[in-house]
Amino acid sequence: MDAEWAMTGLIMVPLAAAIVVYVTATRFVAAWGVAVAMLQTGLTFSLTRSILQSGPVQVPLGGWEAPLGIPLYADGISALMLIMTTLVGVTSTCYAAAYFSSLQRDPRRSSSQPSIQTFWPLWLILWSALNALFLSADVFNLYVTLELITISAVALIGLAGKAQALVAAIRYLFAALMGSLFYLLGVALLYSTYGTVSWHLLAETVQPDVLTWCAASLMIIGLLLKTALFPLHFWLPAAHANAPAPVSGLLSGLVLKASFFVILRLWFYVFHPVMPASAGWMLSVLGSAAILWGSIQAIRQQRVKLMIAYSTVAQVGYLFLVFGLACEPMGMLAWRGAAYLAFAHASAKAAAFMVAGSLMYMVGSDHLDRWEGIGRREPKLIFTLALAGVSLMGLPPSAGFIAKWLLLNAAIGHGRWEVAAVIVLGGLLAAVYVFRIIGVSLSSAVPMPEVAPVPRMMRWAPLVLAMAVIVGGIVTTEPIRLLEIGAPPIAAREVAP
Amino acid sequence: MTIGGVLIAALVGIVSYAIWTLPAQSAGLADAAAAELERSGVSNPVTSVLLNYRAYDTLLEVTVLWLAVLAAMVLVGGWSTGVGQISETQNPVLRGLVRLLTPLMILVSGYLLWVGGHAPGGAFQAGAVLGSAGVLLLLAGVDWTRKVPPWGERVLLTMGLTTFMVVGLGDMLLEGVFLEYPPAYAKWLILIIEAPSGLSIAAALIALFLGGRLRCRHIMSEQMSDEGVS
Amino acid sequence: MTYPTLYAICGVVLFGIGFYGTVFCRHLIRKVMAVNLMGAGVFLVMIALAARTPSGAPDPIPHAMVLTGIVVAVSATALMLALIRRLHHQTGLTELPDQMEH
Numbered sequence: 002m003d004a005e006w007a008m009t010g011l012i013m014v015p016l017a018a019a020i021v022v023y024v025t026a027t028r029f030v031a032a033w034g035v036a037v038a039m040l041q042t043g044l045t046f047s048l049t050r051s052i053l054q055s056g057p058v059q060v061p062l063g064g065w066e067a068p069l070g071i072p073l074y075a076d077g078i079s080a081l082m083l084i085m086t087t088l089v090g091v092t093s094t095c096y097a098a099a100y101f102s103s104l105q106r107d108p109r110r111s112s113s114q115p116s117i118q119t120f121w122p123l124w125l126i127l128w129s130a131l132n133a134l135f136l137s138a139d140v141f142n143l144y145v146t147l148e149l150i151t152i153s154a155v156a157l158i159g160l161a162g163k164a165q166a167l168v169a170a171i172r173y174l175f176a177a178l179m180g181s182l183f184y185l186l187g188v189a190l191l192y193s194t195y196g197t198v199s200w201h202l203l204a205e206t207v208q209p210d211v212l213t214w215c216a217a218s219l220m221i222i223g224l225l226l227k228t229a230l231f232p233l234h235f236w237l238p239a240a241h242a243n244a245p246a247p248v249s250g251l252l253s254g255l256v257l258k259a260s261f262f263v264i265l266r267l268w269f270y271v272f273h274p275v276m277p278a279s280a281g282w283m284l285s286v287l288g289s290a291a292i293l294w295g296s297i298q299a300i301r302q303q304r305v306k307l308m309i310a311y312s313t314v315a316q317v318g319y320l321f322l323v324f325g326l327a328c329e330p331m332g333m334l335a336w337r338g339a340a341y342l343a344f345a346h347a348s349a350k351a352a353a354f355m356v357a358g359s360l361m362y363m364v365g366s367d368h369l370d371r372w373e374g375i376g377r378r379e380p381k382l383i384f385t386l387a388l389a390g391v392s393l394m395g396l397p398p399s400a401g402f403i404a405k406w407l408l409l410n411a412a413i414g415h416g417r418w419e420v421a422a423v424i425v426l427g428g429l430l431a432a433v434y435v436f437r438i439i440g441v442s443l444s445s446a447v448p449m450p451e452v453a454p455v456p457r458m459m460r461w462a463p464l465v466l467a468m469a470v471i472v473g474g475i476v477t478t479e480p481i482r483l484l485e486i487g488a489p490p491i492a493a494r495e496v497a498p
Numbered sequence: 499m500t501i502g503g504v505l506i507a508a509l510v511g512i513v514s515y516a517i518w519t520l521p522a523q524s525a526g527l528a529d530a531a532a533a534e535l536e537r538s539g540v541s542n543p544v545t546s547v548l549l550n551y552r553a554y555d556t557l558l559e560v561t562v563l564w565l566a567v568l569a570a571m572v573l574v575g576g577w578s579t580g581v582g583q584i585s586e587t588q589n590p591v592l593r594g595l596v597r598l599l600t601p602l603m604i605l606v607s608g609y610l611l612w613v614g615g616h617a618p619g620g621a622f623q624a625g626a627v628l629g630s631a632g633v634l635l636l637l638a639g640v641d642w643t644r645k646v647p648p649w650g651e652r653v654l655l656t657m658g659l660t661t662f663m664v665v666g667l668g669d670m671l672l673e674g675v676f677l678e679y680p681p682a683y684a685k686w687l688i689l690i691i692e693a694p695s696g697l698s699i700a701a702a703l704i705a706l707f708l709g710g711r712l713r714c715r716h717i718m719s720e721q722m723s724d725e726g727v728s
Numbered sequence: 729m730t731y732p733t734l735y736a737i738c739g740v741v742l743f744g745i746g747f748y749g750t751v752f753c754r755h756l757i758r759k760v761m762a763v764n765l766m767g768a769g770v771f772l773v774m775i776a777l778a779a780r781t782p783s784g785a786p787d788p789i790p791h792a793m794v795l796t797g798i799v800v801a802v803s804a805t806a807l808m809l810a811l812i813r814r815l816h817h818q819t820g821l822t823e824l825p826d827q828m829e830h
Binding site: 026063122142194 | 517558656674677
């Protein structure tokens, strides 16, 4: 009973708050955001506890069981994704509250007054849609939530209003809509073959024939476009780098994970028995290419936000290594690693983008040469960036280290030395771009730069997030235990001789 | 470009072949849906799916429409970008047509809403017809949006979603599950959801036409006034 | 070949034409139309394949899904048009710039 209320609440509370702040046009809109954040924390906590105690939860919405109705379903990995969303969501909410109220008070910057009001309903709808996606047990319902996420994400990029941001938003929107329609065509084929859109039922009946293979390919290609796996990442850097400061972190941290989560669900819970191992291997090859290409591009950039955006391209590559590694006996390790990396990357990348946003707010630019010496004025922000960087590089103690360690172990266990090499090389390349930013900002060659004051919350929110990444590298038994609840069938394969 | 075309043609070919292999007959969920129709509160199977079995999808879909209005408001924001300007027409044919059609369209929209329970129709169809009546009036230069207060605009756009959520949570208090209608009241609850949803959908479509707001600027275009003089 | 299969294959062809247009058309309004064509193709596939019931009365679930899909498509189209309108107002562009200037 508790879990049912928690699941419904996680979706409906932000949506209801979005309506309230829109209809009442209240001045205390940020307070509503913070109230939602607190409620979401409580609900996530309660749901996670209930899953840890009594296993996966299923709620048949409307009282109709699948295949007729749409159930909500939460298992360990959904809980981990919800914790990720709540963590990034709560800190982003506090950050955005400070950011926008400071914009409003500053007469030089308040050119976009009305859009500040609109940030909140858009973000609250996005939050609700993310939770809805992580709790969905229905592939058509997943399509609707994916569209909600796309439309709110594009509108949030559009808040920036500059021509560059508009071009990036349009490119992103076309890519994402194509992706959605590929996915929807796959859903249409699946329904016409199996007469259901519940992934639980599909998992029981799926057959290795040309239709299933076609449907799976269409759905996964569509989702790859939305997750920006190399070479389909063309839209990502500009879109994420040109978004407003509080939005970039949400896009890189959460929106990408949504479509990745759908791939993970479909692949491991539905299509795993019928997909050829070579298909998974192909995704891993693309992932490896993404790690190298994204890291090299990140090193070449002059703008910090672009650098962080290209780093996302690389880190998305790591996530896809699991599809090649999970086909073989060490699969469970890789699966845990990928799920944990999604969490680690979301927190670290959101923290990095928040720091970049704060520093950009102070200096008025994110060009690296304008950041010279800024670390001596803002040591806390640069320290936060370094903590996030530790996780991106995969150094201990951080959640990123644990995740990459699991992936590395799986790769070595399979004798896939080339994958192991890419994992290590990607970490080294990440060190190059992280240290480049930190080195320039700590440079003592220039006098300490003059900067605009920044609200205190814009320093604390990213620090909290970065600390969470470090804590995630120390406290690991609970999350790993959570991931075992409702783990896909590869778990059984691991214990089998 | 040619290579792209060939690749896309190959994709179309493979998917078409896959469809070719489908069995000629398949019941899908038609029988399951028909078996529960009694309990769903309506006798039109599509409405029973939309507002009962898969009502949650419909709730999210109403959200998508509102979200699009918010997005358009952020991006276009009304008149400043040249969207949402209307001009009064002196064209007697258009004025006569609008005078004739508007009441009829409102009537048809109400009919579609009611008939949705047992025949093709429902909130979306009703909302689409009502919305086009509103747009038609604007095209003829009748600025009815002036009569809508600012809070009325916001209430109109969200009343469908609000009602949907309130009914859903009410069901949850009574039956324990979100959107689980007590079967005896299902028919009326569906109608309670559909009526404000239809209005919200109409308002959203008109707002999208006007660039995200239920506001427009009335301008006297020279061409139009010339026409009037002649 | 039965009628539903024929219509469904037509839907796939429409999807392909729309996909081609979305990728290769330069003008943004054409791209919008192409995306809508892709959507129409998918909807046609769903509606056509829903007609394969033995009883002859079509399966209502894909019909409801298509209704949902249409509303989503309308919303997405509105967003595309709003973005394009804003871009045109701000820069006069009707095509996306070639160079990926960030």
